[in-house]
Amino acid sequence: MTEKRLVTHGTTTPLALWYVGNGQCELEPVAVEEPKPDEVLVQTLFSGVSRGTEGLVSRGEVPESEWLRMRAPFQAGNFPFPVKYGYANVGTVRGGDPDLVGRTVFSLYPHQSAYTLPSSSCMPVPDGVSPERAVLAANMETALNAIWDGKPSPGDHICVVGGGVVGLLTAYVAGRLPGSTVTVIDTNPQREETARALGLSFALPENAPDNQDLVFHTSASAAGLATALACAGDGTSIIEMSWYGARSVATPLGADFHSRRLKLVSSQVGSIPLERQPRWTYRRRLEVAMTLLKDPVLDRLITHEVPFRALPDQLPDLLNKASDVLAAVVVYDAKAC
Numbered sequence: 001m002t003e004k005r006l007v008t009h010g011t012t013t014p015l016a017l018w019y020v021g022n023g024q025c026e027l028e029p030v031a032v033e034e035p036k037p038d039e040v041l042v043q044t045l046f047s048g049v050s051r052g053t054e055g056l057v058s059r060g061e062v063p064e065s066e067w068l069r070m071r072a073p074f075q076a077g078n079f080p081f082p083v084k085y086g087y088a089n090v091g092t093v094r095g096g097d098p099d100l101v102g103r104t105v106f107s108l109y110p111h112q113s114a115y116t117l118p119s120s121s122c123m124p125v126p127d128g129v130s131p132e133r134a135v136l137a138a139n140m141e142t143a144l145n146a147i148w149d150g151k152p153s154p155g156d157h158i159c160v161v162g163g164g165v166v167g168l169l170t171a172y173v174a175g176r177l178p179g180s181t182v183t184v185i186d187t188n189p190q191r192e193e194t195a196r197a198l199g200l201s202f203a204l205p206e207n208a209p210d211n212q213d214l215v216f217h218t219s220a221s222a223a224g225l226a227t228a229l230a231c232a233g234d235g236t237s238i239i240e241m242s243w244y245g246a247r248s249v250a251t252p253l254g255a256d257f258h259s260r261r262l263k264l265v266s267s268q269v270g271s272i273p274l275e276r277q278p279r280w281t282y283r284r285r286l287e288v289a290m291t292l293l294k295d296p297v298l299d300r301l302i303t304h305e306v307p308f309r310a311l312p313d314q315l316p317d318l319l320n321k322a323s324d325v326l327a328a329v330v331v332y333d334a335k336a337c
Contacts, residue, residue: 035096048088048135162219
């Protein structure tokens with residue numbers, strides 16, 4: 001687990017989180033290089049835990065066929081283990097590019113207390129977005145990409161099955177369409193309060209509306225997918241946003257699936273939809289995602305905070321599917337380098 005030569009800012013050795021075995025993770029010292037003129041040295045303030053993807057990584061459930069495609073931009077190590085993984089980091093630029101020194105920036109960097117990366121690989125956090133809320137930028141990108149794949153229209157009745165962070169952000173963006181009616185479906189009744197605060201309707205699966213114009217599925221469960229199909233109106237698209245890793249999932253494609261002309265459409269943030277690729281870059285998409293985080297109501301999605309040094313002990317519980325966690329934010333020592 002070697003990296004670059006250590007910078008000499010401060011007295012604390014930078015640390016990084018590594019997934020080292022099934023359900024096991026450790027903090028390891030890392031060496032960080034002095035930044036070149038086109039690079040920045042970042043001291044981390046917060047990082048976000050991606051419960052879905054990092055849960056799969058933690059359990060060693062990334063299928064071998066996806067080891068290359070699922071590499072995070074600044075991942076170290078290789079699947080299954082050991083691997084330094086993560087992609088939602090917010091920090092302060094402490095050195096390097098003079099245009100960015102002192103700025104708060106977001107990057108697709110793992111859980112690490114300090115690091116160097118190219119200036120072009122970080123995004124200044126805009127005014128109106130708190131550093132803590134900015135960790136949701138990667139999740140908002142996923143939601144924005146799904147909206148592009150679903151192509152909702154004003155006035156649509158839209159269902160989002162799965163009230164996790166990505167599901168709620170997808171519903172939040174869809175709910176800003178004029179005249180739209182958006183319902184979040186989740187098995188956890190405690191998600192209703194959050195959905196209502198975001199201006200959304202809520203229902204348990206047994207009370208889910210039917211005949212919807214568009215359905216998004218984010219629950220990563222076979223039962224949730226069945227609910228999503230049941231919510232869809234004739235000819236409707238179900239946008240499948242869940243990633244199941246190495247698991248096989250039963251999908252009810254019998255009965256009236258074909259006669260109702262339903263469409264099951266995959267959505268994945270790793271690529272921009274084909275029709276947008278000639279005009280959109282990943283940076284442009286991230287810029288838009290960041291501006292969509294200006295609404296303070298989105299702070300309600302951050303339900304858990306954990307000190308960075310406590311992460312190895314607390315991360316297994318945070319990644320447990322049964323945990324009542326929306327967004328878990330890792331808090332770093334501001335005095336560390």
